[in-house]
Amino acid sequence: MSDTDSRDWRARVIAGVSRWLRQETRPLGMPRNDFERLCEQLRPADVVLVEGRTRISGIIQSVTLSSWTHAGLYVGRLDDLAAGDAVARLRDAGVPGDMPVLLEAEIGRGVHLSPITRYAREHLRLCRARELSVRDAQTVVAFALARLGAPYNLRQIGDLLRFFFPYGLLPRRWRSSLFEAGHGDMARTICSTLIARAFARVRYPILPEMHRGPHGEVVLHRRNARLVTPRDFDHSPYFEIVKYPFFGDDVARYRELSWADDRPVP
Template identity: 40%
Template structure:
């Protein structure tokens, strides 16, 4: 029955990879500005426009449905002169692949950057991602794909993260954040660890509390987690360098508001 599951899984995957209608970016960054801002080890979050993206965004209560790791010039330069691949990502139908940055031109994106990362640890993260290229999602686990057919599944909020980990085998390869979470857990860099407080015995019978971090399983991480993580810096290409709002060119006259008169104006 494996061949049947693989065939059915392939059909479902191709359906989920079709673009949904009416996607419109609200603040897409120019690819050149994005390229100039990105650093090796950065995580690029993307608001996808695929059918699977709608389900992921609903389940995670976030605008981000995809994540890719920026590896810079770590991959070989194409001999045919084409654009080099600078991102490593997990794709539903292709598995783990390397893609050029232009793939996400015209999409809403966000850069999440690890802070004070040791250069040797950074190389380990990049090396792990590159060595994962070619790994495939097991399409025989059809239950892992069926969950994405309902863009708005009637599941309570507290259970939605667990919904992403349903199934068997490698259940969240379709959720690209799994690959990146594994890479950063390899070096002990926190994303969104569980925090538990314990009482610790002190001197003369006293006690004090101490926080301990517990690692979440990588299969439970979503693109949103890098955005809300307190350990990743949000980098915005439009303001990371010199930005002067007074130099902006507006297409229409800005409205002029009269100051409120406290005697006649009431809210």
């Protein structure tokens, strides 16, 4: 088999695996958030977490013990973005200029822009970096936008999943290479890694390692961005969880809510 044939065969296998991992395995449920209100309150550099329903989402949920399996970075309305191929494709697809746009990295698509309406019926959570300055938010967004078109790092998903298992129990050839010097192509990325690197650009913490120094002082250690998962933005004490529940302000009238089973609770 020639080198060209070998590359073509490898590309077809990767494409097939990517399609299989992207297939949805759970039915679309009723979203538990007020999508329209969430869209109105978005700010640049907000992180939008998604409870996925694909095969890869199920794997991530099982390993991370979290329902959040995907993360997108809000970069602004379409009219606010500089002209480029990605913006032009959205305009050609008929996306309105005032539509909120997410930057995300996905298997089979790499780093791309998406209108947030693709998640209009999904369960979402909004995570906002506390006290992040407007200037730093712009830097975070600019860093992420500069990675548009980068391929998705399918190998990193495998490495990340292996990392959650006891290291010593795995055969040497299966052990995670996340920490090996020079491993991987930094041009490739996954959704949470890209966002973590963008916030690291302005030295903003997500879940840093904290240790005591020789004199009792707190010493912060940067966490490997490749180890960051979507749930870490939910767990981070430095990100506010902004919720827009389905009932909105009407939940104050909780006694008047209509339940399918109205029998009194014993």
